[in-house]
Amino acid sequence: MRKPTQSQIAKLREAVEFFTPVIKRSLQNKSNEADTRIIINDLLEKVFGYDKYFEVTAEHMVKSTYVDYAIVIDGKAEILIEVKSMDSNLKQDHIRQTVNYAASEGVKWAILTNGCEWQLYRVIVDKQVDKELFLKFSLLDPESIDYTDLYVLTRESLRKGLIDEYWEYKNALKPSVVLNVLLSQPVIDKLRREVSAASGYKVTSEEIVDILVSKVIRPEVIRESSTAQRKMPKKVIPRPSQGIDIDGLTPMQCEILKILKEANTPVSLDRIKEILMERGAEFRSLAGTFRGLSIRLGGEISCEDGSYSISDYMKNLLEEKTDVVE
Numbered sequence: 001m002r003k004p005t006q007s008q009i010a011k012l013r014e015a016v017e018f019f020t021p022v023i024k025r026s027l028q029n030k031s032n033e034a035d036t037r038i039i040i041n042d043l044l045e046k047v048f049g050y051d052k053y054f055e056v057t058a059e060h061m062v063k064s065t066y067v068d069y070a071i072v073i074d075g076k077a078e079i080l081i082e083v084k085s086m087d088s089n090l091k092q093d094h095i096r097q098t099v100n101y102a103a104s105e106g107v108k109w110a111i112l113t114n115g116c117e118w119q120l121y122r123v124i125v126d127k128q129v130d131k132e133l134f135l136k137f138s139l140l141d142p143e144s145i146d147y148t149d150l151y152v153l154t155r156e157s158l159r160k161g162l163i164d165e166y167w168e169y170k171n172a173l174k175p176s177v178v179l180n181v182l183l184s185q186p187v188i189d190k191l192r193r194e195v196s197a198a199s200g201y202k203v204t205s206e207e208i209v210d211i212l213v214s215k216v217i218r219p220e221v222i223r224e225s226s227t228a229q230r231k232m233p234k235k236v237i238p239r240p241s242q243g244i245d246i247d248g249l250t251p252m253q254c255e256i257l258k259i260l261k262e263a264n265t266p267v268s269l270d271r272i273k274e275i276l277m278e279r280g281a282e283f284r285s286l287a288g289t290f291r292g293l294s295i296r297l298g299g300e301i302s303c304e305d306g307s308y309s310i311s312d313y314m315k316n317l318l319e320e321k322t323d324v325v326e
Contacts, residue, residue: 001169002162004151012150015047016142023116023139026086033085036115040069040083043115043139049155062101070107071158078158079109088114095121095131103129109163111153116140120153122167134167175221182217183209206295207288214287249296252289255281257310261318266307 004012019042026039037058045052050071060070060077069081082098084090095112102110102123110131112119120135135149152163171177181187185205192208249257259275260267269286276283283289290308293301300314310318 001165002160003148004157008151008156009147012047012147012154013142013145016139016145016150019043019047020139020142023086027116027140031086031115033083036086037068037083039086039115040081040113044069044071048153051155055155062105065101067098067101073155073158077105077107079111079153080105080107081111081113084112084114086115090114090117090119092131092133095119099123099131100129118153134170175218179217179221183212201284204288204292206291207285210287210291250289250292252276252281252283252286253293253296255279256286256289256293256308257314257318260301260308260310261315263309266304266309268307272308 019039022039026035031039041052041056044050044056050056055072057070057072057077058068059066060068060072060080062080067080068083070077071079071081080098080102082095084094088094090112095110098110098112099121102108103125108123110121110123112121117138117140118136119133121131122134124130124132135152137145137150139145151157152166157163157166188205188208192203192205195208196202255276256272259272273283273286290301290303297310297314300311302309302311
């Protein structure tokens with residue numbers, strides 16, 4: 001991806017630092033929306049490089065109504081801007097109408113700002129109009145700004161198509177996108193082989209997934225990924241009982257089922273480990289083993305407050321399959 005030069009970054013930083021005292025003073029004076037617009041005009045010209053006479057259109061008409069500003073390049077609206085007073089707290093509801101206007105005009109970008117805080121939204125039109133917050137920054141704190149982000153809002157960036165290129169670049173490197181690839185079967189298989197070779201211990205794909213989602217990957221990234229959600233161990237995974245296949249269970253899985261079959265109440269993980277050690281079983285971790293059982297048995301094995309149990313149906317099935325747990 002093409003990035004701004006150091007001289008472009010330095011020029012942008014200098015312009016922002018010039019306006020920061022002005023913005024702070026205006027905020028202290030509780031500038032109203034009209035006063036805020038005067039400052040926005042100067043920011044669009046002096047910081048972002050637009051011609052405020054010919055490329056910044058105030059009260060831009062969309063259908064039968066108006067938006068506060070539009071950035072117009074070569075006669076085409078590229079960005080619509082919604083302005084609030086400096087002492088306003090920006091809310092996504094403030095941008096909803098502008099996003100709808102942008103969608104109707106085929107405009108990809110919308111900005112919500114009070115002069116201090118700036119939010120850039122990508123307008124998404126699929127079956128319905130939607131938006132995604134792409135960038136946000138505060139001109140009150142120049143040191144906190146990522147000037148590569150800020151640069152994409154400049155006239156130069158817009159004319160070169162860098163804003164769209166940066167959008168594609170950022171989307172390609174979203175943690176959730178990378179995570180979906182990381183948890184794909186080919187990558188998991190490769191990791192399993194490499195870990196097994198490096199450790200000398202034959203690990204399973206389930207154990208690799210378990211360690212990734214429980215110990216390695218940040219929880220907030222997992223929440224964003226549909227693939228990770230599907231692979232996360234669940235207390236109950238609904239699955240038709242008739243479809244359960246208990247043939248081919250590992251010896252450790254069989255031992256655990258035997259323990260749960262014999263118990264009349266849920267058995268804690270610690271107690272399961274104690275029983276297994278009493279029976280001479282060797283293991284490092286049972287996480288992958290339980291995950292494998294959850295995948296295979298579905299809702300017939302459950303966990304509540306750290307204690308495991310199996311359904312009556314499962315117990316009856318094991319009674320019939322004596323070779324599995326004997």
